[in-house]
Amino acid sequence: MSKGEIVLGALAPHPPHVVYAENPDQNEPVSEGGWETLRWGYHRLARKLETIDYDVMVVFTPHWQTYVGTHFLGVPRFSSKSVDPVFPNIFRYNYDLEVDVDLSEAMCKAASDAGLITRMMRNPDFRVDYGTITSCHMMNPRWDKPIITISSNRNTHYYSPEVMIEQALALGKACRTAIEDSGKRVVLVSSHSLSHRHFVTESPLPEDMSKEHIYNHSQYVWDMALIDLFRQGKMREAIDIMPEFTEQTIAETEGGGLVWMMGAMGMPEYPAEIYGYQSVIGTGNCIAAWVPHSDKREIVL
Amino acid sequence: MDHDIIKFGLYVPPHPHPLLSPGASKGYQRLRDAFDTCRERIENSDADLIIVYSTTWPSIIGHQFQANPNSEWVHVDDDFHYLGSMPYSFTMDSVFAGACVEKAKERGLQARTVNYDAFPIDTGSITALSLLNPENRIPATIVSSNMYANRSETIVLGKAIRDALTEEKRKAVVVVVSSLSNRMFTEPIDPSEDRIHSQKDDDWNRKILEFFEDGRLEDLSQLSREIHGQIRVQKVVAYKPAWWMASTMGQHNNYDGEVLAYEALNGSGGAIIQLTPSVGSIGDKEFDEDDVEYYRGDRNVLDQGGV
Numbered sequence: 001m002s003k004g005e006i007v008l009g010a011l012a013p014h015p016p017h018v019v020y021a022e023n024p025d026q027n028e029p030v031s032e033g034g035w036e037t038l039r040w041g042y043h044r045l046a047r048k049l050e051t052i053d054y055d056v057m058v059v060f061t062p063h064w065q066t067y068v069g070t071h072f073l074g075v076p077r078f079s080s081k082s083v084d085p086v087f088p089n090i091f092r093y094n095y096d097l098e099v100d101v102d103l104s105e106a107m108c109k110a111a112s113d114a115g116l117i118t119r120m121m122r123n124p125d126f127r128v129d130y131g132t133i134t135s136c137h138m139m140n141p142r143w144d145k146p147i148i149t150i151s152s153n154r155n156t157h158y159y160s161p162e163v164m165i166e167q168a169l170a171l172g173k174a175c176r177t178a179i180e181d182s183g184k185r186v187v188l189v190s191s192h193s194l195s196h197r198h199f200v201t202e203s204p205l206p207e208d209m210s211k212e213h214i215y216n217h218s219q220y221v222w223d224m225a226l227i228d229l230f231r232q233g234k235m236r237e238a239i240d241i242m243p244e245f246t247e248q249t250i251a252e253t254e255g256g257g258l259v260w261m262m263g264a265m266g267m268p269e270y271p272a273e274i275y276g277y278q279s280v281i282g283t284g285n286c287i288a289a290w291v292p293h294s295d296k297r298e299i300v301l
Numbered sequence: 302m303d304h305d306i307i308k309f310g311l312y313v314p315p316h317p318h319p320l321l322s323p324g325a326s327k328g329y330q331r332l333r334d335a336f337d338t339c340r341e342r343i344e345n346s347d348a349d350l351i352i353v354y355s356t357t358w359p360s361i362i363g364h365q366f367q368a369n370p371n372s373e374w375v376h377v378d379d380d381f382h383y384l385g386s387m388p389y390s391f392t393m394d395s396v397f398a399g400a401c402v403e404k405a406k407e408r409g410l411q412a413r414t415v416n417y418d419a420f421p422i423d424t425g426s427i428t429a430l431s432l433l434n435p436e437n438r439i440p441a442t443i444v445s446s447n448m449y450a451n452r453s454e455t456i457v458l459g460k461a462i463r464d465a466l467t468e469e470k471r472k473a474v475v476v477v478v479s480s481l482s483n484r485m486f487t488e489p490i491d492p493s494e495d496r497i498h499s500q501k502d503d504d505w506n507r508k509i510l511e512f513f514e515d516g517r518l519e520d521l522s523q524l525s526r527e528i529h530g531q532i533r534v535q536k537v538v539a540y541k542p543a544w545w546m547a548s549t550m551g552q553h554n555n556y557d558g559e560v561l562a563y564e565a566l567n568g569s570g571g572a573i574i575q576l577t578p579s580v581g582s583i584g585d586k587e588f589d590e591d592d593v594e595y596y597r598g599d600r601n602v603l604d605q606g607g608v
Contacts, residue, residue: 066380067485068567081419086361088417117488125386126377127421151379157536158487198361200449201411281361 013285014134016091034207041276062255063131069117152255161243168256172263190257195219195249195284215282314571315425325492328564335562335573357425360445363411368398394440425478459548481570482532498568516556522547
């Protein structure tokens, strides 16, 4: 068996608005569009993924929040409806997806062997979170690859951002070990926004783009500072400023997704591919990808 | 006056253990027994409505009121999925939910009803309604906890619900779903060895319980910020349940308080408390924080001048 590898890692924000705007058959509400900068960026990334050979998509989501360790999906198939508890008016999505339980178990064990608290999620009634569904739908709308979801342990709130970083890096390294041992080719997905301050009101027409903008200029400046580090391939520096970034922008990086992915990818020193940046109900959302093989790497934006 | 619209208030924990695994520890069983006592008291009251404020249903777009007349699904908790599934079928009072939205808007709040098939009702609400109202004898509505709301907004929300109760001439049992101290153990534990996470959390919980037993709900409301700083993991901006409960129940200290159970739930403080409006009064504090009637949003201090 050849050694498994990570073929791409993506920062893939999951505002349900982008699925709503796409009007897929799976989602009940109907829109007139909206948030094209993000959606077109996702389309571009989805096209690239069609040119890359991979076996499974592994998603780290902040919308499966666990306090007692890190949990992994452990049921082969989930078929249900996901209704966003915050934006139920725009996201009621019927999903039918497969899970790579073998790799999920291997990652769970590797993380446990590394000293982390872990648990497999075996309850077939469990509803997969809308963050996972949104990111996966936008990156692979055909849903023809199995996925794995990893929960977000709430270290930032329970301890500190520094503890979260240490544990997320350890989790990432453990996942990489399991991936390499599996012989599989894997796409990693860090499913979250950057700055994460929402407006608390909504337009009568949610997709009214005349109303959409970042919550405040400070959020924008911080987002741009982080994205600039992405472009320069300075991910160690990006992780180093993560505690301050997270505090200043109430960022969804608090869940640990990006840190986990950088830990798994060995802290890339090459430029990220930037696919788009746009606000959604005030939050800052960037689609970016890190591609280990230099011959597959490109300048997108 | 309060007796007319609020029969009594309950403060209950959000964790699923009393519903799914009461026999796993003596403490969980005591909580379950207390839930059962409260169920009987609701049945023996002439309440015609249950209003649940759940800290495990966060909202962003203002305040959401559950209005699906028959909310049905099978829920699984994010952390405690191994304890089992939580099928539910709840009767919601969509008319009253709509009245709450109307009154909330009249007081300057953003609010809406939610009425969608398969809407994910939260663990805390399911646990509370399953144990307190298992036969759907009384209709309910569930109120979300806005993650950005602070004191003024939460106080006004409670007043809006009182407006709706008064106008609709309803007799409600108010249920707050929240831990006291909310720090859980982050490693698996043997349920039979469950305990409050720290001595400090336990000390604060017991002080809060003293206030509850004395009926000093408004005093607790005034102490919310201190409680948040001392024993709450800082997941949201403030500890809001006491603000909401006090405001909805009339903003005073005139209650008969009873602590039916206080136990650890994976380290957090789980208490079941009943507050019944009475004519007595206790307390030795006076307050100078503004009693806001209408929510005007942020004060836009940042826009008033450059640095």
